[in-house]
Structure formats: C-alpha cells, structure tokens
Amino acid sequence: DAGVIQSPRHEVTEMGQEVTLRCKPISGHDYLFWYRQTMMRGLELLIYFNNNVPIDDSGMPEDRFSAKMPNASFSTLKIQPSEPRDSAVYFCASSLSANSPLHFGNGTRLTVT
Amino acid sequence: GENVEQHPSTLSVQEGDSAVIKCTYSDSASNYFPWYKQELGKRPQLIIDIRSNVGEKKDQRIAVTLNKTAKHFSLHITETQPEDSAVYFCAATLLNQGGKLIFGQGTELSVKP
Numbered sequence: 001d002a003g004v005i006q007s008p009r010h011e012v013t014e015m016g017q018e019v020t021l022r023c024k025p026i027s028g029h030d031y032l033f034w035y036r037q038t039m040m041r042g043l044e045l046l047i048y049f050n051n052n053v054p055i056d057d058s059g060m061p062e063d064r065f066s067a068k069m070p071n072a073s074f075s076t077l078k079i080q081p082s083e084p085r086d087s088a089v090y091f092c093a094s095s096l097s098a099n100s101p102l103h104f105g106n107g108t109r110l111t112v113t
Numbered sequence: 114g115e116n117v118e119q120h121p122s123t124l125s126v127q128e129g130d131s132a133v134i135k136c137t138y139s140d141s142a143s144n145y146f147p148w149y150k151q152e153l154g155k156r157p158q159l160i161i162d163i164r165s166n167v168g169e170k171k172d173q174r175i176a177v178t179l180n181k182t183a184k185h186f187s188l189h190i191t192e193t194q195p196e197d198s199a200v201y202f203c204a205a206t207l208l209n210q211g212g213k214l215i216f217g218q219g220t221e222l223s224v225k226p
Contacts, residue, residue, distance in 0.1 A: 035216075042218045048213065055213075102147070
C-alpha cells in the first residue's frame with residue numbers, strides 16, 4: 001500500500017484565494033482525520049470522519065474552513081477565503097478503527113501571503 | 114473537555130543516557146495511548162502504543178508505562194543515539210467519542226554525541 005497520499009505537498013497562495021487540500025486514505029481504513037500543525041499550537045485536530053461521515057468538526061477554526069469526504073477513498077479540506085494565519089502544515093491521517101494506529105500522510109505545507 | 118499535557122517541551126541528553134517524556138490526560142475514558150516520532154520536515158510516525166488494559170509495554174530500547182489511576186503515561190528511551198533526536202508526541206484517544214485522538218504539545222529531544 002502507498003500509504004496516505006496528500007496533495008499538493010506545497011501550496012503558496014495569496015490572501016483571499018481559495019485553497020483545496022486533498023487526501024487519499026489507506027484502502028480499508030474507516031477513519032480519516034485532518035490535523036493542522038504550527039509551532040505555536042502543535043498538532044490540532046480539525047475534523048474527523050468515520051465511514052465518510054463527519055463525526056466531530058469542533059476543531060475547525062471558523063466558517064472559512066470546510067471538509068468533505070464524498071467516498072471512502074477521497075477527502076478534501078477547503079479554506080475560503082484564505083488568510084496569512086492559516087499558514088501551517090496540514091496533515092491527513094487514517095486508521096483502521098477507533099482504537100488503532102494513525103497513519104499520517106506527508107502533509108501539505110500551506111503558505112498564505 | 115479532553116486535554117493532553119506533555120512535559121518537558123525540550124530535552125537534551127548525552128548519547129547513551131536515558132530519556133523520559135511524561136504525559137497526563139484529563140478524561141478517564143481514554144483507553145488508547147500512542148507515541149509518535151516526528152523528524153524535521155517529515156510526518157509523525159508511530160513508535161509504540163499502549164492500551165488501557167496494560168501497564169507497560171516494551172519494544173527494544175523503547176518502553177511505555179501507563180498509570181490509569183493517576184491518568185499519566187510515560188515514554189522511556191534507553192541507550193539513546195543521535196538518530197533518536199526528533200520531536201515526540203504523546204496522544205490519547207476517546208473510544209466513547211468515536212475515536213477522537215488528541216495530541217500533547219510535543220517534546221523536542223536532542224541527543225548529543
């Protein structure tokens with residue numbers, strides 16, 4: 001298995017633009033998580049899905065952030081409009097079940113200027 | 114709400130010495146406690162995990178202990194090597210909240226040769 005695949009690896013955009021991050025979880029994994037990592041706030045859980053259904057989005061910073069999982073093999077995290085404070089590394093991760101190890105993708109480094 | 118506290122934030126040891134990182138959690142329903150290692154510019158990777166029905170687990174130079182009564186767990190690395198230098202994250206998951214995994218703030222371990 002190729003592991004969790006995220007795209008793009010790097011994204012540089014101007015403030016106000018829409019940003020879409022993509023994730024393909026490991027096949028057969030029922031859980032998908034989106035985390036944001038910054039020096040100041042560490043690894044923050046934004047939202048997670050179980051069987052394509054959003055379970056907890058309490059970590060989503062504000063209405064500018066949205067996430068979808070239209071099928072078991074694809075998820076997106078969208079920021080519209082983007083702001084400089086959104087600059088961070090965004091990780092997608094998946095797991096087989098609720099109590100099993102998380103497998104992280106390589107992350108997307110987002111820079112908003 | 115649920116919270117995971119991790120200490121110390123930085124740790125410097127001499128090669129060959131032991132390193133200990135400690136975490137506490139707030140919710141007694143937590144039942145799965147993984148540890149992740151993140152090298153600079155890379156994704157977090159699982160190094161060891163422990164479940165609530167076990168008090169200690171060891172894998173070569175790495176061990177984790179869990180005290181459910183006190184709600185704390187620790188990572189022990191013996192005979193440290195320079196390649197152990199990285200940021201280490203503890204985490205706790207809540208099975209009764211659908212598998213939500215919350216991370217500690219991370220410990221930057223530096224092993225000096």
